[in-house]
Amino acid sequence: MVFLRKKKKKILAVDDSEISLDMVEIMLQDKYTVLPTKSGKEALEYLLYHDTVDLILLDLIMPEMDGWETYNRIRDLGLIGNVPIAFLTSVDGVYEQNHAKEIGAADYILKPFTRIDLLKRIKIIFKKNRGKK
16 A cells, blocks of 8 residues: 655745744644745745745845735735735734735734644635635
């Protein structure tokens, strides 16, 4: 009998903080393949030259290109189709959370977060997105 291993979903994590990227990778590595990128520019380059991903976790506060600009550029490129993008940030503002909903972000997850909460939120994102492909 041949057992096929289910391929792990790929999550592109975009954050200028090594600590945040490490935390996300450690928390998710047993269930997902985490692809850490340190800037919006690096994330765009990854998306241009590699296979698609299943989810993008995007920080808001980054030098050069912030999360809003990165989100818009990713969507404008049209490379990822309906791949969900969720903000993963320490910015706890009502305006930012409402704006994220208005532009179609899959979620707005506040730092600090727990492993259980992050896994639960990602599972919900994938469940909601299943019908959009």
